[in-house]
Amino acid sequence: MTQGTTQGGTRAAVGDSEFDRDTAVTRREPGVYDAELSAGWTIINAVNGGYLLAVLGRALSDALPHSDPFTVSAHYLTASQPGPAVVRTELVRGGRTLSTGQASLFQYDAEGREIERIRVLASYGDLDALPDEVRTSAAPPDIPPVEHCFGPEDGPAPVPGSSAITERLWLKLDPATLGWALGAPSGKGEMRSWFGLADGRDADPLSLLLAVDALPPTAFELGIKGWVPTVELTVHIRCRPAPGPLRVAITTRNLAGGFLEEDAEVWDTAGRLVAQSRQLARAPRG
Template sequence: MAQVSTGGSEFDRDTAVTPLSPGLHAAELSPGWSILHALNGGYVLALVGRALRSALPHPDPFTVSAHFLTPSRPGRAEIRTEVVRTGRTVSTGQAALVQFAEDGSEVERVRVLATYGDLDALTDDVRTSAKPPVLPPFEECFGSSDGPTDAFGDSTLLRRLNVRMDPATSGWAVGKPTGNGELRGWFALADGREPDPLSLLLAVDALPPAAFDLGIAGWTPTVELTVHVRARPAPGPLRVTLATRNLAGGFLEEDAEVWDSADRLVAQSRQLARAPRPGD
């Protein structure tokens, strides 16, 4: 069976899925998208999103909600999809990504419920109070290799992305967090692939955790992530803002906005994440 992909970039190759039968896709999770102990949740969500796109009659994710049950690992996986409802303008499906333990038992990694539609069919009517973030030019922002410390260790994700952080929200990298829980930066894929709706599922989860600006470093695993895709992004790097207002009981929320080169709000997300713990 042919793989379901959209091009030759690393992102497309590493999120490719192979239809095996109705409702069943095979995938190979690449080690190139790891962040500390596990694969990046946005990468895993984009891979599941591709499988859902092949299972549903509409092409674009509108809203995708994922519960991360166990950390995903590089290697073989199956994605099991189910069409819940189809309509004229939107369709809804669910999916589960499972991997296999050494004894052959199944381990479910993520469960997703999503509604798809056609972004090109949306009206041009926009009424919003949201404003795009003001960032220094791309080349004046900090990349992962610019600081004296690397909060992510040997995370391979950093080599797949071109994320450049606003210096005004990067004090955490030199031991001087602002305490505001806010981060801003540019996002692009390192191989130059232009953004599309599926890569927006990665973009919302690509910046360092907002907890870093609270002075709390370490692994911040996602418990639940909901993404709203609002428009097909224009070519060029994206601007991403990330903020948290409440860390309590060892968990925090993170709200993200993604803006394209045409100053449009193209994606929003909220996730619940576990705050870093000593020894993580």
């Protein structure tokens, strides 16, 4: 069960990987950060929502008294494009165990006008200070071994222009959720996959913000192809993930009025539920 490696044959470390470089922010002044959105994380020419959430999450990690995201809720206002961006943060409330802040990401249009792309409200804390007790009825998704799963390299891109982000991810999808790739979608609205970063970097709380939004849309298994833009995405980070590949399961139960929800769970190699999310997305027409 192996993930990718760098060109030198070694796994990238947290803090020294493509993901870290591409989500980096530079503090211009207190509460204001400059960022460069990479074209490497695009899906059909728009920047992936999970990647964008990680950029904002990194700025909030620096701006708030606590460094670990516990819950992050984002509204995607306009489609972000590769290139320069500005993140503005504000401390809403600082407490002993939790601090709450808000952040917005801005870009400029052709006339130089500032456009708000995303607005986030988040609570941060210290994941290492959480108690060890777990009482749960949740169970990890049943995904076949990696050698019996398939990655983007095993078939054509599902939609034109969708290959950039897949080159930066290590995905091995459950064959039971790949009917869409064979022209026979199941209609169940499910997607399951082993997940990691292509350079082998282990997961951390910030990369979990990417993981919940990095699989092919469940709309594909509903028989609908095309861009599925996120309207709102809320992520709960439950604990710091253990090293090794993650298991991600996403389900959609209701497509109505041109919108669908996606519920995601992310599990680590220790069998722990490390992240959960729900998003509302606009369904493609067709």
